[in-house]
Amino acid sequence: xxxxxxxxxxxxxxxxxxxxxxxxxxxxxxxxxxxxxxxxxxxxxxxxxxxxxxxxxxxxxxxxxxxxxxxxxxxxxxxxxxxxxxxxxxxxxxxxxxxxxxxxxxxxxxxxxxxxxxxxxxxxxxxxxxxxxxxxxxxxxxxxxxxxxxxxxxxxxxxxxxxxxxxxxxxxxxxxxxxxxxxxxxxxxxxxxxxxxxxxxxxxxxxxxxxxxxxxxxxxxxxxxxxxxxxxxxxx
Numbered sequence: 027x028x029x030x031x032x033x034x035x036x037x038x039x040x041x042x043x044x045x046x047x048x049x050x051x052x053x054x055x056x057x058x059x060x061x062x063x064x065x066x067x068x069x070x071x072x073x074x075x076x077x078x079x080x081x082x083x084x085x086x087x088x089x090x091x092x093x094x095x096x097x098x099x100x101x102x103x104x105x106x107x108x109x110x111x112x113x114x115x116x117x118x119x120x121x122x123x124x125x126x127x128x129x130x131x132x133x134x135x136x137x138x139x140x141x142x143x144x145x146x147x148x149x150x151x152x153x154x155x156x157x158x159x160x161x162x163x164x165x166x167x168x169x170x171x172x173x174x175x176x177x178x179x180x181x182x183x184x185x186x187x188x189x190x191x192x193x194x195x196x197x198x199x200x201x202x203x204x205x206x207x208x209x210x211x212x213x214x215x216x217x218x219x220x221x222x223x224x225x226x227x228x229x230x231x232x233x234x235x236x237x238x239x240x241x242x243x244x245x246x247x248x249x250x251x252x253x254x255x256x257x258x259x260x261x262x
Contacts, residue, residue, distance in 0.1 A: 076128045078181045079204075080108045081159035082146050085118055091164050091255065093123050098166045100126060102176040102250065103159070110145070112137055140215030140225045147210035157184055157206055165201040166253040179249055180204065193238035194230065198252035209238050 081103045085092050092109075099107050111118045111132040118124055119132065137145065143160070150158040159180070161167065169176060184195065184204060193209040194200070213236060215229050230240045 075105075076108070076153070076155075077105050078177050079106065079155050079158055079184075080128070080146075080150060080153065081106045081161060081177075082108050082110055083161055083163050084110045084112055084142055085163060086112050088164075089118070089121065089123075092118075094255070095161060095163050095165055096124060096127070098168065099161055101172075102167045102169055103180075104175075104177065106159075106177050108149075110142065112142060138217065139222050140217045140220065143225075144210065144214045144217065147205065147207050147214070150207045151211060155207060156189060157204055159202065159204045160200075161202045162200075162254065164255050166255065167202055168251045168253065170249055170251065174249055176250055180243070180246070183243055183245065191237075191239055192241070193233035193236075194240050195243040196241070197243055197246050197250065198254075200226065201252040201254050202250075204243065206238070209233060209236075213238075 081099060083092065083095055083099065096107060096109070105128050107127050108129040108131065109118060109124055109127045111130065114136065119130055124130070131149065133142075133145070146158055146160060150156075167176070187195070189206065189208065193206050193213075195204045197203065213229065213232050215225050220228050233240055
């Protein structure tokens with residue numbers, strides 16, 4: 027290859043690197059939130075009544091869709107559902123359909139997706155849980171045998187896994203997933219530059235590089251099926 031082309035390609039590479047650095051420097055920094063005061067302000071003992079582990083549902087919009095998710099999750103995981111209200115007001119705290127939730131937590135400010143996932147781990151740590159579950163608020167969990175206690179089945183499977191070997195255990199992708207609290211706290215979601223799907227791709231890859239598994243929960247298909255109805259803003 028002629029020297030001219032080699033030099034030209036090298037020049038383009040340097041220019042690209044400089045452009046990326048300038049772009050990143052120009053972006054406003056999202057400062058990581060110190061969740062400790064949020065967890066312990068008016069939250070002391072909140073998680074003590076939750077059996078086995080908490081299963082979180084995050085609310086931002088569409089009460090009707092959350093209602094479907096909550097009712098199905100409550101049947102499969104009775105007494106384990108914690109609602110995180112990430113809306114601008116506290117309407118869910120007064121909503122009769124969610125009074126059976128094991129706990130209700132309203133964020134003090136609107137959080138992005140990575141911040142919310144890190145909050146779930148912080149709450150679980152504060153409440154003394156080694157792992158926690160998270161389900162999409164537009165998902166529905168269906169039991170194949172309505173007499174089964176899915177929470178007990180999942181707990182048995184998670185307890186059979188070495189706490190030092192896994193980061194996340196999926197069901198149907200992450201429509202419903204279970205997370206190792208310690209791993210999330212040590213290798214949290216990136217709160218600065220990555221959002222939503224890309225933030226998931228990033229954190230799962232970092233966990234795999236750290237030798238934590240990101241596999242499907244063994245045998246879960248025998249007990250449940252997940253339906254993803256899609257997130258649609260509620261018409262008001």
